[in-house]
Amino acid sequence: MRPTPPPRTYRVKSFGCQMNVYDGERMAELLGAQGISPAPEGEEADLVVLNTCHIREKAAEKVYSDIGRIVKDWRREDGTSPLIAVAGCVAQAEGEEIMRRAPAVSMVVGPQAYHRLPEMVAEAAEGRRTVETDMPAEAKFAALPARRKVGPSAFLTVQEGCDKFCTYCVVPYTRxxxxxxxxxxxxxxxxxxxxxxAREITLLGQNVNAWRDDTNRGLEKLIETLAAMPGLARIRYTTSHPNDMTEGLIEAHRDIEKLMPFLHLPVQAGNDRVLKAMNRSHSADSYLRVLDRVRAVRPDIALSGDFIVGFPGETDAEFEDTLKLVDAVGYAQCFSFKYSARPGTPAATMDGQVAAEVMDERLQRLQAALNRDQLAFNQASVGKRCTVLVERKGRHEGQWLGKSPWLQSVHFTGEAAIGDLVEVELTAAGPNSLSARLLHPAHA
Known part of the structure; x- marks a missing residue:
């Protein structure tokens, strides 16, 4: 690799979960602190950071495809291409293999080491290729710059990594x-x-409700502190594990007004044998009992979850148990996926790998049920009056888009500005958004 001029512009492309979005924002801030500017829309950048997610199906192969596309489409007249950095969980898992297979890549950096990105960019400009996939004792967050400008809704990572070792998941190995x-x-x-x-903060973690401070206080204590902060109007958190839903955290949904009535609590399957094979450490019944406790203190809460269909060995009858659980819960929104083997995880070598066409059929049936319930939840919201946090302009003149307390997308017209909290009446519902009528102007 030959020396190149230091990059003047960058583009960060983040894939996957909210934690990757947060990490992508922090990498952008690191680069900005070095005087590197975001590339204008439609223009090629001098540095491209692919912030990858290993949850994506065939994640590694898609990274190599993205790299090839950048090299082909962004090649300059002098034959050079942008500096390419691969970050995130695929970088952590693949490491030196990315360097071997993709000579165009200048640097590979894992999710616990991206605070070193400015140094790696400087080394790449000098013609050196670098890999940083250690999980150093040095605190990554202490090396990150202060947040100077954010949108009305911002992410805050409070916890990283996972000790649960679900048999399908790479997070304990990559984070x-x-x-x-x-x-x-x-x-x-x-x-x-x-x-x-920021008017709203979403607390993030691979297992966010496992957060504890040095006196063993749980997430509800942090939420209580943030709720007393002037200027902060809303608090959310994701992603949680059923076994870490403590009574204190559940009661926080009753007692803390700024904690929004929304809970993302993945179950993954509705059959106990499958859950045990996944090493999920909860049963379908214990999961439903947690939801009952949450609904008892916050009856209007919107529930969300994750599902995997076609886990190795899953039978038709066991999949039917998942549909029964969906019917019992009535989710406001959900994420659902076909099982995809991740190299190095126990499930990848289990007997009974389910045929692709069977997984396709199950996923279609599951998503039909989830879409039905999401529409029903939205339709049941029509007529309610609520506060909407305005996040951006809509596509039409005078239109604004924002989020309801239940994390629904809401659009309305009237006098407003980004960051406002406005009172609306929800007037019509679709599967993915609601229309509203503005009742009152913005308030602090």
Missing amino acids: GAEISRPYKDLVAEAQGLVEAG
Whole structure:
């Protein structure tokens, strides 16, 4: 690799979960602090960061496809291409293999080491290719710049890694063991987000409700502290594990007004044998009992979850149990996936791998049920009055888009601005959004 001029522009492309979105934003801030600017829309960048997700089906192969596309489509007149960095969970899992298979890649950096990205970019400009996939003891977050400007809704990573070792999942291998960020650091970063423009903060973690401070206080204590912060109007959190839904966290949904009535709590399957094979450590019944406890304290809560169909060995009857659980819950929204083997995970070598056409048919049936319930939840919201956080302009003149307390997309027309909290009446519902009538102007 020959030396190149230091990059003046960058583009970060993030795939996958909200934590990847957060990491992508932080990488952009790191590059911005070095005087590198985001590339204007439609123009090629001097540096492209592919912030990858290993949950995507055939994730590694899609990364190589993206790299090839960049090299082909963005080649300059002098024959050079942009500097390419591969970050995220695929980078952590593949490491040196990416360097071997993709000579166009200048740097590979895992999710626990991206604070080193500016140094790696400087080394790449000098013609050196670098790989950083260690999980160093040095605190990544301490090396990140302060948040200077954010949108009305911002992410805050409070916990990383996972100790659950679900048999289908690579997170313990790509993100490491469960680590909770220090309480004081989170309060300081949250305050900075509010000062930078955030009205709503979503607390993030691979297993966010496993967060504990150094005195073993749980997530509800952090939420309680943030709720007292002037200027912060809304708090959310994701993603949770059923076994870490403590009574204190459940009661927070009753007691803390700023905690929005929305809970994303993945179950993955509705059959106990399949759940045991997944190493999920909860049963369908214990999961439903957790939801009953949450609904008892917050009857209007919107529930969300994750499902995997076609896990190795899953029979037709066991899949029917998943449909029965869906019917019992009535989700407001959900994510559903076909099982996809991840190299190095126990499930990848299990007997009884389910045929692709069977998984396709099951996924269609599951998604039909989930879509039915999402539409029903939205339709049941018509006539309600609620507060909407305005996030952006709509496609039509005078139209605004925002989120209801139940994380529904809502559009309305009238006098408003990004970041406003406005009172509306929900007037019509579709499967993915609702229409509303503006009742009152913005309030602080």
